Amino acid sequence: MANRNFDVNIDPSWIKKYLRKIILGLIILYAAFSAIYTVGPEEEGVVVQMGKYNRTVQPGLNFILPFGIEKIYKIPVQRQLKQEFGFRTSSAGTRSDYVKDGYRDESTMLTGDLNLTDVEWVVQYRISDSYKYLFKVRNADKTLHDMAEAAMRQIVGDRTVNEVITVGRQEIASSVETLLQQYCDEYENGIRIDQVVLQDVNPPDPVKPSFNAVNEAQQERETLINKAEADYNRIIPRARGEAQETIELAEAFALNRVNRAKGEADRFNSLFKEYIKAPEVTKQRIYLETMEKILPKLGNKVIVDEQGNNVLPLLNLDTKKGGTEK
Incomplete structure (x- = not known):
């Protein structure tokens, strides 16, 4: 081919x-x-x-x-962002998982009474000015992280360990939020703080058992004080009411006796005036009124004349009035 x-x-x-x-x-x-x-x-x-x-x-x-x-x-100016301190969220969901190791330096703080405490918190914020966020501060997120840690250490350092762990948590979070916003305004980083949330506040692990024992004792003390105050508030007002009632009854009794005494004195004076005017008539009237009061209280009655010759027994006269014989 x-x-x-x-x-x-x-x-x-x-x-x-x-x-x-x-x-x-x-x-x-x-x-x-x-x-x-x-x-x-x-x-x-x-x-x-x-x-x-x-x-x-x-x-x-x-x-x-x-x-x-x-x-x-x-x-992301319309999205709420957050930074975590003292821990990190490893997986979020219905049951979130957190990692503590490697972040204890952020959360270990010295209180005003020279005690150590472990504070975990979250800062929620938004970017309010994108220009300032990019150009006014280099690495605004890292700067915010440092400012938040500084603000928390300053606020915690002004309070006792009991305030930090128990009663002062909400006040601390509000103070840190205000102070952190002041820092952001001074740095002009274009960030608005929405909320600071204290997640968990505990004493360091080595002293946690001792601190919990002290805290339980303080709580028991508060419980006893509250119980005593409750008993006081229940018993003292009642005693005061009874005392006031006794005083008022005594005053009423005294007023009644005084008024009765005055009434009897006025009655005696009026009788004496009438007696001066007509002694025999007054004597007779007083005698009759007295006998009218005495006779109904007697049992069997016998009436005799002055010489004792005629005897007129009055038997069971009280039965006519529905009374009983005495």
Whole structure:
């Protein structure tokens, strides 16, 4: 079989022409991808041109100059962010898992009465000004972390260990929130503090049993004091009421006796005046009134005359009035 040689002649200009088109197409495609950005609904886009702030764009589809001339930073201004201190969340869910090892230096603090305590807390915040967040402070998140730790150490250092662990937790969280916001305003980092939450406050592990024993004793003491105050509030008012009642009864009795005495004195005076006017009549009237009171109280009655000759027994006269014989 005879060999046949085929000569293929390719025009170099044709290759250059299509190669240019391919390169141009790739450049156009890269420019399109690098010039079109989508900003999420919870974000703002900060556009930097040649390393200098240029503008801020709102959520949606946005265009910038390609080839790295402009660069866009997406800042989650509508999202609540948080930083954890003394622990980290390893997995979040219905039952979250936390990691403590490696973060004890953040949470170990010295109180105002020179006691150590372990404070774990969370700072919840939002980015209120994306320009300040990016350009006023270098690494704003790390700076916020350092400021929050400094604020917590300052507030805890002004209080006793009992205040930190028991009654003063809410007040400490509020004070740290206020102080941390002041720091953010001074640094102009564009961050607004939403809330500071104390997660867990405990004494260090080596002294925890002793501290818990002291705390239980204090709680028992408070319980006894509250019980004593409850008994006091129950018994003392009742005793005061009974005393007041006795006083009022005595005053009423005294007033009654005085009024009766005055009435009897007035009655005696009126009788004496009548007696002066007609002594015999008054004597007779008093005698009759007295006998009217005495006779019904007697049992069998016998009436005799002055000489004792005639005897008139009055038997069972009280039965007519429904009384009994005495």
